[in-house]
Structure formats: structure tokens, C-alpha cells
Amino acid sequence: QVQMVQSGSEVKKPGASVKVSCKAFGYIFTTYHITWVRQAPGQGLEWMGCIGGYSGKANYEPKFEGRVTMTTETSTSTVYMELSSLTSDDTAVYYCARGDTAPDVWGQGTLVTVSS
């Protein structure tokens, strides 16, 4: 059964960084991209970028360029998304999902709260 399992909730102070993990199960990790999407409280979905499971090459939404880093660890079928210089506007649920052009299996979401 294909599953994406994300790391747990985080509370961070403004200016800090957060690193969220997403572990893939039930398929060949290197055959799919992984997409990251976030959702602020009560708001819509926002695409952050995606990374190739095989190539490790990432494509970021320009508004996050310079603040976001997506990496893969093929030995453990895990993808990481690190976001730096956090502000209160980064408080959101962060989702990973399998695939790039039609993400089909989503993680459960990771709540990141930025608060002083």
C-alpha cells in the first residue's frame, strides 16, 4: 500500500528553520517526484516545489527561492523540506505528495507553528 508518512508537528521561533521529513512506502521511490504543498490556517493550497526521486533535482516556487531546500535520501526513501528564516506567515500545514504533474498520494500533513 502506497503511503507517505510525515514527521510530527513543530513549533519554531521567528528567524529559525524547520526541516520536515516525508517517508515513502509501497512503491519504488526513485520512479516518482515528490511535491510539497502548504496550507495556512483557513486558507487554500500553495505549491512550494517538487524534487525528483531519482535525480534529486528540485524546482522551487520563486517566492520560496533562497529559503527552501528540498533533498532526497534514497537509501531510506525519504524526502526532506527545510524552510529557513521563518516568520508568522509560514505557520501552516505542510504536505508532501507523490508525483509532480498529478500528485496522487499525500502525507498526513505536518503543522508548523511559528511563534515567539
Place this chain on the structure above:
Amino acid sequence: DMQMTQSPSSLSASVGDRVTISCRASQSISRNLNWYQQKVGTAPKLLIFATSSLQGGVPSRFSGSGSGTDFTLTISSLQPEDFATYYCHQTDTTPWTFGQGTKVEIK
């Protein structure tokens, strides 16, 4: 960035109703358009990809159509479990973008 505009932003409907949600792109996106359903507190669920292809396990009452800039999601007979928020999502031009969502509520 490609702007995706959904209409309406919300609607009220009864069980059994036919429901139509529209999504308009600011430029042509060919048929590179997906639809997602999201229920409160859960991750989005892929319903339709590439404008009209039904994702496995999704009931046939859901259908999609369109091309270029105008797209439609149709629910032929609304069921109680369909009350949710629906998002269109273009994957033609990076950065991929989502519509703002359409909340389907019980009348």
C-alpha cells in the same frame, strides 16, 4: 504566475443535486488541469487528472471537462460525503498553481 480563478467561491446544494464548479486559467494550459477534494482536517484527495481522467477509486459521478483556459468539475448527483472544498490545480507552467477553492455546503 499562472492565475487560476474558481467560481463560485462557495455554493449550497442538496443531496441529489447536479453541481458544477468552474476554473479559469489566465493563459492556456492545454489540458494540464487536476481537481482535488479536501475535507476539513484532512489532506487533499486527487479526483481528476489531465482535465477528464478519473483517478482510481473515485466515483463515476465526478467528471471533468474543458481545455485551454476554461474547465469544469461536475458532480452529477451530490452525495452526503461530497460536502467539501474543491480545488483546481494547473500543471502546465511552473510554478504550478491552485485555484482558491470552492466550498460545497449542505443546503
